Amino acid sequence: MEGPVTWQSVRAEALRRISAREWPPGSQIPHEADLAAEFGCARATVNRALRDLAESGYLDRRRKGGTRVPLTPVRKATFAISIIRQDVEGRGQAYGYRLLSDELTLSPEPVCTALKLDAPMPLRALKALHLADDRPFCLECRWINPAFAGPEVRFDSISANEWLVRNLAFSGGGFCFYATLADAELAGLLDCAPGAALFAIDRTTFSDAQPITAVTLTYAPGYRMVTEI
Amino acid sequence: MEGPVTWQSVRAEALRRISAREWPPGSQIPHEADLAAEFGCARATVNRALRDLAESGYLDRRRKGGTRVPLTPVRKATFAISIIRQDVEGRGQAYGYRLLSDELTLSPEPVCTALKLDAPMPLRALKALHLADDRPFCLECRWINPAFAGPEVRFDSISANEWLVRNLAFSGGGFCFYATLADAELAGLLDCAPGAALFAIDRTTFSDAQPITAVTLTYAPGYRMVTEI
DNA sequence: AAGTGGTCTAGACCACAAA
DNA sequence: TTGTGGTCTAGACCACTTG
Numbered sequence: 001m002e003g004p005v006t007w008q009s010v011r012a013e014a015l016r017r018i019s020a021r022e023w024p025p026g027s028q029i030p031h032e033a034d035l036a037a038e039f040g041c042a043r044a045t046v047n048r049a050l051r052d053l054a055e056s057g058y059l060d061r062r063r064k065g066g067t068r069v070p071l072t073p074v075r076k077a078t079f080a081i082s083i084i085r086q087d088v089e090g091r092g093q094a095y096g097y098r099l100l101s102d103e104l105t106l107s108p109e110p111v112c113t114a115l116k117l118d119a120p121m122p123l124r125a126l127k128a129l130h131l132a133d134d135r136p137f138c139l140e141c142r143w144i145n146p147a148f149a150g151p152e153v154r155f156d157s158i159s160a161n162e163w164l165v166r167n168l169a170f171s172g173g174g175f176c177f178y179a180t181l182a183d184a185e186l187a188g189l190l191d192c193a194p195g196a197a198l199f200a201i202d203r204t205t206f207s208d209a210q211p212i213t214a215v216t217l218t219y220a221p222g223y224r225m226v227t228e229i
Numbered sequence: 230m231e232g233p234v235t236w237q238s239v240r241a242e243a244l245r246r247i248s249a250r251e252w253p254p255g256s257q258i259p260h261e262a263d264l265a266a267e268f269g270c271a272r273a274t275v276n277r278a279l280r281d282l283a284e285s286g287y288l289d290r291r292r293k294g295g296t297r298v299p300l301t302p303v304r305k306a307t308f309a310i311s312i313i314r315q316d317v318e319g320r321g322q323a324y325g326y327r328l329l330s331d332e333l334t335l336s337p338e339p340v341c342t343a344l345k346l347d348a349p350m351p352l353r354a355l356k357a358l359h360l361a362d363d364r365p366f367c368l369e370c371r372w373i374n375p376a377f378a379g380p381e382v383r384f385d386s387i388s389a390n391e392w393l394v395r396n397l398a399f400s401g402g403g404f405c406f407y408a409t410l411a412d413a414e415l416a417g418l419l420d421c422a423p424g425a426a427l428f429a430i431d432r433t434t435f436s437d438a439q440p441i442t443a444v445t446l447t448y449a450p451g452y453r454m455v456t457e458i
Numbered sequence: 459a460a461g462t463g464g465t466c467t468a469g470a471c472c473a474c475a476a477a
Numbered sequence: 478t479t480g481t482g483g484t485c486t487a488g489a490c491c492a493c494t495t496g
Contacts (some may be wrong), residue, residue, distance in 0.1 A: 001366065004466085006465075006466085007465075007466085015398060016276055016354065018398060019397070019398030025279040025395065031480090031481070031482085032481080033481095038278050039320075041466075041467085042466060042467045042468065042469095043467095043468090043482095043486090044465095044466075044467070044468090045465085045466060045467085047482075047483075047484090048465085048466095050482090051482090051483090058398075061481090061482065061483095062474085062475070062476090062481080062482075062484075063473065063474045063476090063480085063481050064473095064474065064475045064476050064477090064479080064480055064481045064482075065474095065475065065476065065480095065481070065482090065483045066480085066481060066482080067481090067482080071314055071395075072311070072315065072391075072394060072395060073394060074309045074310065074311050075309070075310040075311075075394070076307050076309055076310065077307070077308045077310055078305050078306070078307045078308075079305065079306045079307075079308070080286075080303045080304070080305055081303065081304040081305065082301070082303050082304075083301055086301065102461060109234060132363065138490065162301075163247050165302065165304070166254070166300075166301060166469085167300060168248070168249030169244065169247060169287075170458075171302070172457070172458060173457070173458055174455065174456065174457045174458070175306050175407055175455070175457075175458070176453050176454065176455045176456075177406055177454040177455075178428055178452065178453040179408035179409070179426040179427055179428040179429075179450075179452075179455070179470095180408070180426050181424075181425070181426045182287070195410075195424055196410070196427040197408040197409050197410045197427065198408055198426065199406070199408040200408075216307070221325050221408075223407065223408075224405050224406065225405065225406040225407070226404070226406075227403065227404045227405075228401070228402070228403045228404075229399075229402055229403070229404070234485085235484075235485085236484075236485085259461085261462080261463065262462090270486085271485060271487065271488095272463095272484045272486095272487090272488095273465090273484095273485070273486070273487090274484085274485060274486085276464075276465090277485095279463090280463090280464090290462090290463065290464095291462080291463075291493085291495090292461085292462050292463045292464075292492065292493040292494060292495090293460080293461055293462045293463075293492095293493065293494040293495050293496090294461095294462075294463090294493095294494065294495065295461085295463080296462090296463080336484085340461070343489085359460060370462090375483075401485075439465075
């Protein structure tokens, strides 16, 4: 530890002590004030460093309880969820889009559950295909609360995926990643063999407590979702 | 905006202006100093709020360039990657573990690539099964750099997954999520039908530039990975 | 060269939770 | 009740990057 004391350097030193077991799992580490004195910096600097480590899962912090090294650290991986068009273009492929259907339908039971609806309500049901180099890339099956995108909003040339990201600020929601089998319909739409293993994402979006949309994205075979930490 | 000005309240107001298009996509927002004056708080408070929004993808910040609202915000979803045992126990199921094999093997080509090895080297190859309520839950196929877990470390009763998380501090790595088909071997091990769609994760872990481990986790049918934002 | 965000400081008060 | 982290302030200097 030489030169100016930055919060990054405090973070690095704290991380070293954690992995070197100088601060063993389960133990309480010194208070912010003590560390600030030891490092010769302001408490705010130590605070920033330890807060950052806590966000990454390396430390547990509690008022009055102090700061502890977790027995079993919980790693965190962050995914950047971009617009599908950008995903395709980022792979160097030409993006294409085709709207398959767009109807107002009473929400079926699973959608009610996903969007926390007490009772079925009319939702806009969309199906659209995203293409990469003219080959099917991803099937988008979406339910939209018409209060957020009435019939004047057309999804012929812009996908609901893109329109929603551009036009609404979400406040919350959930993601669910899973594998599913291609049935006859999926195989036909995604131009793959029936029985192929497909990667899929279920996603719900809310604005405050208002349900905005629920969507299932089913990707063509071979899709891999990648992230770094 | 009443009461004390906290960084959370500044964040909320900024988010409101973004979603209300008072700060339209692509536009530059006022400087920190101006906002601090407007909200009647210190610049550090504004900084904390805007930095947080930038981390969430709602703003783009650059020195000298100022702060802008992105044209296409990139959502970020964070997954808590816990030990498989905790994952199972968190579902209220009884956890079980069975080591299937553990041999020193020269790393095959795909593993060399994943771990950025210039040439094949001897790695510890492990196969183990994680059980939930005595049913197969997840197959762990792992390659470990013996420098980090020599033969004295036994994985009979503790999984490599858990041992590594408890004993090493990672500095980086990658994740890859995909869907795969159950072949005869997978079907046998996971006690499912051949041809089932399985959710899988490829993961690599490094300490600085040192490769630690590469692993493929293949989950039994029906597994869903869930997160909230 | 100059403007903007990034960060540090020293001090203060507060909120929460453990004792 | 009390100790700990959470946060705010006012001021300062610095680093990056754009014009």
